[in-house]
Amino acid sequence: MNPIVKVDRRDFLKVTGAATTGLILGLYLPQELRAAAEEAAAFQPNVWINITPADKVRIWVAKSEMGQGCRTGLPMIVAEELEADWKTVEVVPAVLDPKYGNQGTGGSRSVRSGFKPLREAGATARAMLVAAAAEKWGVYPESCSAREGSVVHKPTGRKLRYGALAVLAGKQALPRQVTLKDPKDFRIIGTRVPRTDVPDKTDGKAEFGIDVRVPGMLYGSIAKCPVFGGKVKSFDAARTKAMPGVKGVYQVPSGVAVVADSYWQALQGRNALNIAWDEGPNAQVSSEGMRRQLAELAQQPGIVALNNGDAEQALAAAAKKVEAVYEVPFLAHACMEPMNCTADVRADGAEIWAPTQAPSWVQEYAMKATGLPASKVKVNITLLGSGFGRRAMPDFSHDAVDVSQAAGAPVKVIWTREDDIHHDFYRPLSYHRLSGGLDAAGNPVAWTHRVVAPSISAYNFGPLKDGKDESLAEGTAVAYAIPNLHVDYHVAENIVPVGWWRSVYNTQTAYANECFMDELAAAAGRDPYEFRLKLLQNAPAHKAVLELAAEKAGWGKPLAQGRTRGIAVHDSFGSTVAEVAEVSVESGAVKVHRVVCAVACGIAINPDSIEAQVQGAIALGLGAALKGEITVENGRVQQENFNDYQVLAADEMPEVEVHIVPSTQAPGGIGEPGTPPIAPAVCNAIFAATRKPVRRLPIRLSA
Numbered sequence: 001m002n003p004i005v006k007v008d009r010r011d012f013l014k015v016t017g018a019a020t021t022g023l024i025l026g027l028y029l030p031q032e033l034r035a036a037a038e039e040a041a042a043f044q045p046n047v048w049i050n051i052t053p054a055d056k057v058r059i060w061v062a063k064s065e066m067g068q069g070c071r072t073g074l075p076m077i078v079a080e081e082l083e084a085d086w087k088t089v090e091v092v093p094a095v096l097d098p099k100y101g102n103q104g105t106g107g108s109r110s111v112r113s114g115f116k117p118l119r120e121a122g123a124t125a126r127a128m129l130v131a132a133a134a135e136k137w138g139v140y141p142e143s144c145s146a147r148e149g150s151v152v153h154k155p156t157g158r159k160l161r162y163g164a165l166a167v168l169a170g171k172q173a174l175p176r177q178v179t180l181k182d183p184k185d186f187r188i189i190g191t192r193v194p195r196t197d198v199p200d201k202t203d204g205k206a207e208f209g210i211d212v213r214v215p216g217m218l219y220g221s222i223a224k225c226p227v228f229g230g231k232v233k234s235f236d237a238a239r240t241k242a243m244p245g246v247k248g249v250y251q252v253p254s255g256v257a258v259v260a261d262s263y264w265q266a267l268q269g270r271n272a273l274n275i276a277w278d279e280g281p282n283a284q285v286s287s288e289g290m291r292r293q294l295a296e297l298a299q300q301p302g303i304v305a306l307n308n309g310d311a312e313q314a315l316a317a318a319a320k321k322v323e324a325v326y327e328v329p330f331l332a333h334a335c336m337e338p339m340n341c342t343a344d345v346r347a348d349g350a351e352i353w354a355p356t357q358a359p360s361w362v363q364e365y366a367m368k369a370t371g372l373p374a375s376k377v378k379v380n381i382t383l384l385g386s387g388f389g390r391r392a393m394p395d396f397s398h399d400a401v402d403v404s405q406a407a408g409a410p411v412k413v414i415w416t417r418e419d420d421i422h423h424d425f426y427r428p429l430s431y432h433r434l435s436g437g438l439d440a441a442g443n444p445v446a447w448t449h450r451v452v453a454p455s456i457s458a459y460n461f462g463p464l465k466d467g468k469d470e471s472l473a474e475g476t477a478v479a480y481a482i483p484n485l486h487v488d489y490h491v492a493e494n495i496v497p498v499g500w501w502r503s504v505y506n507t508q509t510a511y512a513n514e515c516f517m518d519e520l521a522a523a524a525g526r527d528p529y530e531f532r533l534k535l536l537q538n539a540p541a542h543k544a545v546l547e548l549a550a551e552k553a554g555w556g557k558p559l560a561q562g563r564t565r566g567i568a569v570h571d572s573f574g575s576t577v578a579e580v581a582e583v584s585v586e587s588g589a590v591k592v593h594r595v596v597c598a599v600a601c602g603i604a605i606n607p608d609s610i611e612a613q614v615q616g617a618i619a620l621g622l623g624a625a626l627k628g629e630i631t632v633e634n635g636r637v638q639q640e641n642f643n644d645y646q647v648l649a650a651d652e653m654p655e656v657e658v659h660i661v662p663s664t665q666a667p668g669g670i671g672e673p674g675t676p677p678i679a680p681a682v683c684n685a686i687f688a689a690t691r692k693p694v695r696r697l698p699i700r701l702s703a
Helices: 009-016 031-040 070-082 110-137 162-169 198-203 263-271 287-297 311-317 359-370 395-407 417-422 456-461 506-524 528-535 540-553 607-626 678-690
Strands: 043-046 049-051 057-061 089-093 144-147 150-153 159-161 218-223 231-236 246-252 255-260 274-278 303-308 320-328 340-346 349-354 377-381 411-414 430-438 444-454 484-492 563-572 575-586 589-600 655-660
Touching: 043 110, 043 162, 049 110, 049 162, 057 070, 070 089, 070 110, 110 144, 110 150, 110 162, 150 162, 159 162, 218 263, 218 395, 231 255, 246 263, 246 395, 255 263, 255 395, 287 320, 287 430, 287 444, 287 484, 311 430, 311 444, 311 484, 320 506, 340 359, 340 395, 349 359, 349 395, 359 377, 359 395, 395 411, 430 506, 444 456, 444 506, 506 528, 506 563, 506 607, 506 678, 528 540, 528 563, 540 563, 540 575, 540 589, 540 655, 563 678, 575 678, 589 607, 589 678, 607 655, 607 678
Parallel strands: 057 089, 218 411, 349 377, 444 484, 589 655
Antiparallel strands: 043 049, 049 057, 144 150, 150 159, 218 255, 231 274, 246 255, 303 484, 320 430, 340 349, 340 411, 430 444, 563 575, 575 589
16 A cells, blocks of 8 residues: 655645646655655566666675675676666675575685576566567567667667666566577676775775674673683682673573673673683694694595596506605684674564674574574674685674573674684694606606595584595696596594685695695606696696796796796686796795786686785785694694784785686686685795795795
8 A cells, every 4th residue: 555645835835836727747755755665666577686766776695795796796797687887786785585595605606606697687677678668669679779777779769767667667577588698798797897895895884793783782702611612610700790881691502701881891891700611521632633643544545536547556667756745734714803793682583793604504593592483583694804714604693692692682792803713613734645656758647645634514514424525635636637646535533613714625735736746847857837737738727827827927037036936726616726926035934026826717707806806815825824823732722813823914915916817608716716826836936946845834944
């Protein structure tokens, strides 16, 4: 039913115009009613698109924005097929809703998984707008075309904006089949469209999880056992409860929570708690002990992931044999925005504001904890102050739900940086044992790779079927033409929380593969670039990026005194990346001056975002290679903050060039593939300078 609108005399005169003429000239509505009327008349052919009579094109984004540019790239795909006028596009972040399908964000899948359905959504709306214009003009739809937010009648040049067609378009039948544009006709995809989220981030309007404010909100801080698997034995909160601003102290599943009027008061109250911890059976665990366990497992054959030819026999017959072990440590995510979440749990429903990559997991826990149905648990997805896979884990949202439920009020729980470092889901440590055989001419004839690492899946989802987790071997299937190839793996026992870290196991396997390839090249007396190139004749994407990176880096040309180059290539998440690092080593200190990167990622939706993602991936991977290491002693993480878990500083960032291989193929992922090659490229440059391979990360050289 239409609402009854009351207007005063002044508004009535605006409605009727000159009363003496008896002619109604227009209709005036207050702003909020005009907006409601516009929404009611809007054209919404699917869950992604809404076009209003005021000519606004709203495009919903159901993926989490953590700096990767999905709030720009995904709308670009829709707008391209819609033939929208980009100036009229308004990007709207979606709340969790089944109508959007899987809203998890990770695995560099947003553009890859959305490319075809979002194109089809845009093309569907375009076809209906064209049909509406044809009906209005009384012409055949084939005589009309869409262009930049308008439909044009080609024979007469008549034109109607989408806004003018919105109501009529909504009455058209959904087309059974739509024709997608030829990539040569793209005018938005492939251009450097400015990021839609940048203006609000620049002027402070952007809302990250840590920015959320709701009426009546309190703040929470939780003391958690420092030992993995430990729990509260007892606690005395008398001193805390007497402190200013403290509203309550509650034992929750993850520890002891203090709720107060401000975050500072909550934190000070937490610091005043007297807690006795039951450290449990893991209080003697150390990362060094785990490392020894991995080394022991590596002595035995593992679960076979790949077997081509007979590597064992080929190694035995090889003219030269090379063996090496590579090791990588646990790594923290160290997101710029510490973990946080706001929850308002009531008897009749719950609302959550979470900077999450996995909103459905946030909702599932809230339903379990409260007994509420999904329809009563609303999850708002805020901007994320970086993610890197960490915010796929929903533990921080569990905290907010538990504390809000205990306190009977909306509560924002904020972790300290120390909490963040001590209670992460770490990139697993791993141990890699490789063997390679060369024939008399220096050509590789055999390659074996044994991976030993904890399983992310086993830690987070329970026992593995038949003890298998082939993700440990992710990235081990090298593209090099080696006739005899064998890969196996061991799943190591583990009590340390492990999770997805930007490019997951690829950061480890690429390091081992590409450093070992340089060792084989050295044993064969070959240039590492030429050595690779000869082995990539059946891998066109690898060959293309390797050649492009080498060319742009000036491979083989003289360098400044004291500098060397290293090269690496790796494919992951549907894209292939090669990187050349220019490095100097002086008195044991490593300086990376320049990185040249070539990317084959299919069609480039937004080249600017691709460059930014690769630059960020290189920064993260380089910081990890040079500095990153989480160590465990007595069942607890030893690092505290950025003073002892260091990230790459601004003055350590090298000059980075990114070159994109032109393509019209479907897009690959781009958030993660830039990370794996950087560590081996740098280590190979060090190997070129010192003739000593770097077989353990982080890089530590003696003076």
